[in-house]
Amino acid sequence: MLFLLALLVIILIIAFSSIKIVKQAEVYIIERLGKFYKVADAGLTIIIPFFDHVRSVVSLKQQTMDVPPQGVITKDNVTITIDTVVFYQITDPAKAVYEIQNLKKGIEYLAITTIRDIIGKMDLDETFSSRDGINTQLRVVLDEATDKWGCKVDRVEIKDITPPADIRDAMEKEMNAERNKRALILESEAERQSAITIAEGKKQASILEAEADRESKIRRAAGEAQAIKEVAEAKAKEIQMIYDAMKQADPNDKLVQLKSLEALEEVAKGEANKVFIPFEATSALASLGAMKEVLTDKKESKKETKKEEEKRSEN
Numbered sequence: 001m002l003f004l005l006a007l008l009v010i011i012l013i014i015a016f017s018s019i020k021i022v023k024q025a026e027v028y029i030i031e032r033l034g035k036f037y038k039v040a041d042a043g044l045t046i047i048i049p050f051f052d053h054v055r056s057v058v059s060l061k062q063q064t065m066d067v068p069p070q071g072v073i074t075k076d077n078v079t080i081t082i083d084t085v086v087f088y089q090i091t092d093p094a095k096a097v098y099e100i101q102n103l104k105k106g107i108e109y110l111a112i113t114t115i116r117d118i119i120g121k122m123d124l125d126e127t128f129s130s131r132d133g134i135n136t137q138l139r140v141v142l143d144e145a146t147d148k149w150g151c152k153v154d155r156v157e158i159k160d161i162t163p164p165a166d167i168r169d170a171m172e173k174e175m176n177a178e179r180n181k182r183a184l185i186l187e188s189e190a191e192r193q194s195a196i197t198i199a200e201g202k203k204q205a206s207i208l209e210a211e212a213d214r215e216s217k218i219r220r221a222a223g224e225a226q227a228i229k230e231v232a233e234a235k236a237k238e239i240q241m242i243y244d245a246m247k248q249a250d251p252n253d254k255l256v257q258l259k260s261l262e263a264l265e266e267v268a269k270g271e272a273n274k275v276f277i278p279f280e281a282t283s284a285l286a287s288l289g290a291m292k293e294v295l296t297d298k299k300e301s302k303k304e305t306k307k308e309e310e311k312r313s314e315n
Helices: 002-018 092-099 103-118 125-130 129-147 166-250 251-268 280-312
Strands: 019-022 026-032 035-040 042-047 052-059 062-073 078-092 150-160
Touching: 002 019, 019 026, 026 092, 035 092, 042 062, 052 092, 062 103, 062 150, 078 129, 092 129, 103 129, 103 150, 125 129, 129 150
Parallel strands: none
Antiparallel strands: 019 042, 026 035, 026 052, 062 078, 078 150
């Protein structure tokens, strides 16, 4: 009875040792008698106890590895500290186990040496502005070097670049000076633009004012010209009506002369100092002068006759 119990325990141990369940996204590297035998995928796997041995369990997931911060000297002799992370995935589990002693250490050392080589060819300012370029160069170099290890490097990211404290202070001062410079430039540009806008506004206002004044003068002159034209037309019509009326009345020379004198009288009442008499009116004036002389002679002769009569009566 004791023998059967011991035999059952041995059988259970052997069964437990021979049945392996591989998880999803993992593989088992199985050796037989110390030599690589097969790669067991996810699921149930049976091995022969005492002959087969699980050498390693390899994960097929994408993995991350933090590369310890490294002090690197730039081209302009500035020591900076770079912190890097590598994203990789095992594509050939057998190579990852048998081609290198420790895959993670290999990737770490390779990343450190590559970073020092790349950064050593750059200036300090270039390292801050060329992160994408550094990441790409690192990924290409690491991917080529780890291909024989059954590994694919998908991404390499620089998490942080830390310069020395004195360099940081100098960079902050330079940054502040640059910001102040840009602020002054923007302020002066704004003032210049404002002055230009104000000058343009004044210029436009002056142009509009001059155009309005010119338009006003033109319209005023046009109105005055129109008024003068209308007055002239009215006077012409009046003269024409008078002329037609006189023509229809068939006046004699005496009436024409009399009307001329009346017209001269109205003209003489004006504020002008000089009166220009038409040539046609001179004949009428001459006749009036002759009539005046005749009347004067008659009056003098009457006075003399009256005096003689008075003398005779006194005698």
